[in-house]
Every structure is written in structure tokens, then in C-alpha cells.
Amino acid sequence: MASRYMQAPWLGTVRQWHWISSALCLVGMLLFAITGITLNHAGQIRVEPQTSTIEAELPMQLLDGLEQPDSGRAPLPAALADWLGQEQGIRAAGAVAEWSEDEIYLALPRPGGDAWLAIDLVTGDVFYEQTSRGLIAYLNDLHKGRNTGSAWFWFIDVFSVACVVFCVTGLILLYRHADSRPTTWPMVGLGLVIPLLLIILFIH
Numbered sequence: 001m002a003s004r005y006m007q008a009p010w011l012g013t014v015r016q017w018h019w020i021s022s023a024l025c026l027v028g029m030l031l032f033a034i035t036g037i038t039l040n041h042a043g044q045i046r047v048e049p050q051t052s053t054i055e056a057e058l059p060m061q062l063l064d065g066l067e068q069p070d071s072g073r074a075p076l077p078a079a080l081a082d083w084l085g086q087e088q089g090i091r092a093a094g095a096v097a098e099w100s101e102d103e104i105y106l107a108l109p110r111p112g113g114d115a116w117l118a119i120d121l122v123t124g125d126v127f128y129e130q131t132s133r134g135l136i137a138y139l140n141d142l143h144k145g146r147n148t149g150s151a152w153f154w155f156i157d158v159f160s161v162a163c164v165v166f167c168v169t170g171l172i173l174l175y176r177h178a179d180s181r182p183t184t185w186p187m188v189g190l191g192l193v194i195p196l197l198l199i200i201l202f203i204h
Contacts, residue, residue: 011176014169014172014173015169015173017165017169018165018166018169018170018173021162021163021165021166021169022166024159024162025159025162025163025166028159028162028163029163031139031142031143032143034139035139035140035142035143036143038136038139038140039140039143039144042140045136047133047134047136047137049113049131049132049133049134050131050132050134051129051130051131051132052129052130053127053128053129053130054088054089054090054126054127054128054129055125055126055127055128056087056088056125056126056128057123057124057125057126058080058083058119058124058125058126059083059124060124062079062080062083063121063124065077065079066080066104066121068099068101069099072098072099072100073096073097073098073099074096074097074099075093075094075095075096075097076092076093076095076097076104076106078093080092081093081094084117084126088126088128090108090117090128091108092106092108092117095107095108097117101121102120102121102122103118103119103120103121104117104118104119104121105117105118106118108130109146109147110147111137111138111141111142111146111147111148112132112133112134112135112137112138112139112140112141113130113131113132113133113137113138114130114131115128115129115130115131116128116129171188174188
């Protein structure tokens with residue numbers, strides 16, 4: 001047995017990658033495991049959505065400065081987005097709105113809720129509505145990557161790669177220690193056979 005370990009100088013590197021990837025994945029794996037349970041029981045988790053609204057009037061100088069874009073979809077002008085953010089607390093910069101002759105409509109979906117903004121181009125009336133479905137819905141949407149933006153999109157990719165490294169290095173370590181732990185491969189086999197049987201027998 002000793003000679004076998006001496007023939008694998010790379011084993012220390014595998015162990016190092018294993019613990020580094022496990023440290024990086026720890027919080028993320030807990031989050032995805034817990035939200036896997038909450039998603040599986042979404043029908044039993046009842047939450048009353050909370051809705052808030054904002055009604056305001058666009059300053060005349062901003063209203064007069066709005067020009068219909070060539071296409072029916074375009075981001076809000078920077079001055080308008082700044083006014084919404086500073087005066088009304090509405091984050092709309094960079095979001096693509098739908099423009100018509102008499103209205104600007106902007107959908108603002110977000111994790112755990114929804115929001116939308118409408119601006120009347122004739123009167124300057126601004127109406128904003130935001131709906132929140134609570135913390136659990138927010139975490140569930142993080143799990144699904146729903147309306148989370150590009151930063152979270154890339155985080156999920158990097159996190160998935162770290163999970164693959166964690167699993168592969170764990171498999172290598174299982175192989176190296178399997179001789180002294182007879183139940184290693186039966187347990188690994190159960191991890192494959194149980195979900196496979198469930199798929200074959202109960203999922204149609």
C-alpha cells in the first residue's frame with residue numbers, strides 16, 4: 001500500500017484542489033441544496049405578494065426632451081434614467097423600454113418579484129408598480145438564474161466548474177482510498193442506481 005501512494009506524487013495536488021474547490025463551493029452548494037427543497041415544495045409555501053406603487057409627474061424639461069426612437073424599443077435617455085433613480089428611487093438605467101406615440105412602457109423583472117414603469121408622453125404622468133413575493137421566492141429565482149443579470153449568470157458558470165472540480169477530485173480520492181474502505185464503490189453505485197431507478201419506474 002505504501003508503494004502505491006509513493007507512485008502518485010500528484011495526490012497532494014488533487015487533495016489541494018479538492019479542499020480549495022470545496023471551500024469555494026460550500027456556501028453556494030448549501031444555497032442551491034436548500035432552494036432545491038423550497039422549489040420542490042413551492043406549491044406548499046404560501047406567500048402573500050406585497051405590492052407598492054409610485055405616482056409622479058415628469059418635469060416639463062425632461063418631457064419636452066424626449067424623442068421617439070427610430071425603432072419601437074430603446075433604452076431610456078440618461079437624463080430620464082437619472083431623474084427616476086435620484087428622485088423616485090427607480091433603477092431603470094440601461095433597461096430597454098417599449099416606445100409608442102403616447103407612452104413609454106418598461107418591464108423591470110427581478111428575482112423574487114416583478115416591476116413595471118409607464119410614462120405618459122402627453123401628460124408626463126409616471127406610474128411605477130413593484131411586487132415582491134418574499135425572501136424564499138428571491139432565493140428560488142437565484143437558484144434558477146431568473147432575472148438575475150449577467151454577473152449572477154457568470155457566477156453560476158464559475159460555481160458549476162468549481163463543483164465539477166470538487167466532484168472529480170473527490171472521485172480520485174475515493175479511488176485512492178477504496179482498498180481500505182470496502183463500502184466506497186457500493187455507496188458510489190447507490191448514488192447512480194437510486195436516481196436511475198426513480199427515473200425508470202416513476203417518471204413518465
